[in-house]
Amino acid sequence: MADKSVLEKAKKIFENFLARQGSRKTPERFSVIDELYGLPQDEHIDVEGLFLLMRNKGYTISRATIYNTLDLLVECGLAVKHQFKDKVALYEQALTYKHHDHHVCNQCRKIREFSDERINLIKEAMGEEFQSGITSHSLVLYGDCQIENCENLSLL
Amino acid sequence: MADKSVLEKAKKIFENFLARQGSRKTPERFSVIDELYGLPQDEHIDVEGLFLLMRNKGYTISRATIYNTLDLLVECGLAVKHQFKDKVALYEQALTYKHHDHHVCNQCRKIREFSDERINLIKEAMGEEFQSGITSHSLVLYGDCQIENCENLSLL
DNA sequence: TTACATGCAAACCCTTTGCAATCGT
């Protein structure tokens, strides 16, 4: 879970972002940021998960609003959206985000993060080769992890 | 478009694969391989595209059969399935496939292929770190390409 | 006050599934 100052900082950024484009500061929008940043820093959650989590906590919020808000958070850099091989999109907080990539277990779907500088060398080289301003990338390694009972778990 | 011997080889592999698991050699299955391998070697096509292409050529084939057959082709290594940021899955022939990764333009969605050995170093390092047998990976670079009128094209 | 945001449910889109008809073997 992100410490308090991170959450506060995120809210500030969000406020500025909303103000800049003349969007409203609704309680729903801030509740989403509260809950996303209330998760462990490296947790990946999908819309349905966030919806259930929030409903269970007593919020009255709709899926549609969560979708909308997450889009906004991605837009202003406060959330990152991932699409692994599964059909649901997963989100994670992005404020204290150091770019990292992911390893996903073929069986249990457990997600682990890593960071390897060499990806940047590839991006530089290809940006040049393709005369393209590379804006982002997605790197996912799939493998069979060694976790006990891996094949019987479904951690996603 | 793959040269004739490649197509023949692919069909042989497919025949053996089907025989090995006691599946039938239906004309539909072979028509899918014909058409997939009739495309330029690096072309990415989705199910709907293949369906329309084949219908226009006079085949009577259903989407369901195309989905089924592509699954089989992926299973026996004759096709590769890609899921970029878009929601449709794209397929390409895989017989003459040297593993490569992709650059996708943020605007025009044009796909270009590249190969950079450094990805293997990353896979080795992470396989060790995570005690995981890495079986595959997906690397996609997103950028703004310099193609004339890029923003007005929709090449996907 | 008034336009934007919300909640709900219906619509969407790609993919999967169920089933009767067909066709390899």
Next chain:
DNA sequence: ACGATTGCAAAGGGTTTGCATGTAA
């Protein structure tokens, strides 16, 4: 002939959209 495969259309599942209601400014 038998059972796998096909085509079709309906169902599924995640996401998006339309619209009446609510609400920030």
